[in-house]
Structures are given as structure tokens and as C-alpha cells.
Amino acid sequence: MEPKLKELVEFIAKSLVDSPDEVTVSEIDGEQTTIFELKVAQGDIGKIIGKQGRTARSIRNILSAAAMKHKKRAVLEILE
């Protein structure tokens, strides 16, 4: 089963925010590393980052675990 990393980030982000319609994820493919840029509504940034960055760290952990399964690296960037 193939992981769908972009959809993964999008699904998690949409589940946590108040304005799911304003969630966008763009994928920048590199040779070894794929960067995912996540953008959410201004008022939702706190929900994505969480207390002491806990939520953001959890999303990154899950993304890396899924990417590692296919021997790839993935980085999540949260845009302000």
C-alpha cells in the first residue's frame, strides 16, 4: 500500500482546524527530500502548532514515519 503523504498532511490539518476550507498543502519534490508546505487560516495556526509545538511535532513524526516506509525523507513547513 502506497502512502499518500500530501493527502495525509491535508487530512490531519483539516481535522484540527476551524476553517478546513482554508487549508492548502503544496508539495516540492527534491532528489531525496520532499517538502510539504502547509498553509492554514491565520486564526488556526495555534491549533496546528499546539502547546509547546506538540501538535506540529506529532504531525512531523507521523509524516516521517510514513515517508520512511518508502525510504524517503519528508519535511513539513508551516507557513505563517
Next chain:
Amino acid sequence: MRTIEVSGPTVDEAIANALEEINLPLESVIIQILDKGTRGTEDEEGTPAKIRVSEKPSSENGIKAKDFLNTVLTLMGIQCEVTYKIRGNTILLEVWNVPDGGILIGYRGVTLNALQCLINQYMNKSWKPGEERVDVEVDTQEYRQRRKRMLTRMVNDAVSRVFTTGKPVELEPMFDVDRKFVHLLVRDKDGILSISEGDGETRHVILSKENQEAIVE
């Protein structure tokens, strides 16, 4: 989840009042007796019974949590089955038939804890102060149980070291889930004090004798 505190002349009457107020059948609530109350005598008036009644996590919430985890795991490319159980106040999600279990758990449970953190966040999205939070635990291949056994051994070793050397003992850095478990363990041990120190990746528990400064040389 709703929680109310109700009193009545007796515990039974308080329960009846509470069920009416919260408008739920007996099997859908958890009852905690805060004060049994006393029956009055001829000279003295009795004190009323006091109880706390909270709504049990519903199967609706169990299904909601299960569906969320199912979708996340599918998008991660992990083929497996998820079931849920309701135990007291906690929704317990279990993941079965994972082809490579290690990937789901991660180093010292980091992936499993991350999943658990996000599910709790998701389930409590509309939580407001004063309400009871929905508590979800995620497990696979009995990892939580195995980890708890290991931590218990680690703590027991450290406690006997504190007693023999009289010096504080630093445990390895741990995640919040594990630290919480260690603090709960230590609470039952007489004469031992536990505190957490350090930030982020290096946050760890220090055990020391009570009445002793937790300074590590």
C-alpha cells in the same frame, strides 16, 4: 462530555436527581460518590449526599476516533484493522494485523504517541473549559503494557539506588506519556520524590529522597 455535581438526601436520591438533570439513562453515565452524607438524628440534621455524574464516552465517540485513525493509517500506507473499546473514561483504540509493527510504534513509541496526541486533539476540538475531556489511548501489539512493565522495572531499580547511595538518580529522557506514568508510580513509594527537568528532547525525571534537594552533581 458533560459533568454535573448533584446532592440529595441520600446517594440514591442524588443519582435519581442527576439522571433527570443530565437526561441520560443509568448505563450511559459514570457516577462518583463525593460524600455519602449522614442520616440525621433527632437532635441533629443530616448532611446531604453529594455525587458527580459524567457522561460515559459514547460509542459514537469511539467510532469517530476509530474512523480518524483508520484514515490516517491508510494515508500512511499502513494496511491494518482498528477496533475500539470503552474502558471507564477512556476510549481505547487498538491496531491489529500491522505488517511491520515497528513503523507504527517508532523509537520509544514516538509514532504511536504522535497518533495518540493528534486523535486527542481532534476529539477535543470543541472542548470548552469546565467540560470533561475525551481521553483516547492508542495501542498495538500490547506496546503500552510492555512499556509500562519496562518503566516499572526501571523505576524500581532507580528507587533502590536512591536509597542505597542517598543521591538523586536521573532517568533517561522520556516522552510525556512515559513521564506521567513514572510520576504516578513514584507517588506510591514512600520517601521518594520525583520531578521533571530539562526541555523538549532532554526532559527527564529525577528521583530523590524526600527532604533532599534534587540537585544532580
